[in-house]
Amino acid sequence: MKINLKKTSVRLTALGLATAISLSGALVVSANENPTQKTVAQNQELYAGTYKKLSASEALADKAVKAAMDNVYVQFPETKSYEIVAYQDVVSKGEYDKYVIRLEKDSNNFFHFAIDSKTGNLSYTIQSLDAATVLSYPNVKSAVDKFYASHPEAKSYVISNANIVDNFVGKFSRYNLTFTGKDPKQSITIGIDVKTGEIIPTKKQEL
Structure with missing residues (x-):
């Protein structure tokens, strides 16, 4: 195979x-x-x-x-x-x-x-994906800019985790980025369509 x-x-x-x-x-x-x-x-x-x-x-x-x-x-x-x-x-x-x-x-x-x-x-x-360099991947930077524009409170957050999912059955790929604030218990995770850069609904977490 x-x-x-x-x-x-x-x-x-x-x-x-x-x-x-x-x-x-x-x-x-x-x-x-x-x-x-x-x-x-x-x-x-x-x-x-x-x-x-x-x-x-x-x-x-x-x-x-x-x-x-x-x-x-x-x-x-x-x-x-x-x-x-x-x-x-x-x-x-x-x-x-x-x-x-x-x-x-x-x-x-x-x-x-x-x-x-x-x-x-x-x-x-x-x-x-390396969280420190994920912004260099196609469509990530523009999507993150849009995310910050709609969630100004997250501008002080840093990208702490990143990965890419390739679903061969559903025929889609997406980036998953987690933004973490100064308080590590606060985070926001978003998905980004790899092809279009469209943002998938965000998920806020209080750990």
Whole structure:
């Protein structure tokens, strides 16, 4: 399987599995919505109500995972030293991504991808961007200027985290930027359409 990944620096902020799935545009039904799923989740300690954690060897035994991993290693050789954290869908019976793979070095350096249950191809990737240089990427600077114009209170905030999501099923790509104020408990996260520079609705957070 040949995959075409964007070549950028690998610096991704720590994201939980559920957050990663949300950012990708994928949808996971909570185990609480189905009694059978809830029982399975409780028995197997599932993540996001659907995914069971696997060992690296178990994940790599799947040909699609192995092919995708080899391709990532070729394009991003630094990830060869990263820990492999893998999850498999054991609840939905093919409705969601079969595998979610996270290559991790530390909280600021990792790369995520998922394997589609039906096709065996990549369904999405989540790749970090350097927060200090993300304004140089296409459409980012103009979108941030528009964001500041509509949210003047955020002009004192700094871009603390940035990543790019490529959703191959939904056929869209977007940047995710988090702006943090002097109080680290205050932040605003926005999405930016990679092609158009259109801003996706903001999300304010009080941690």
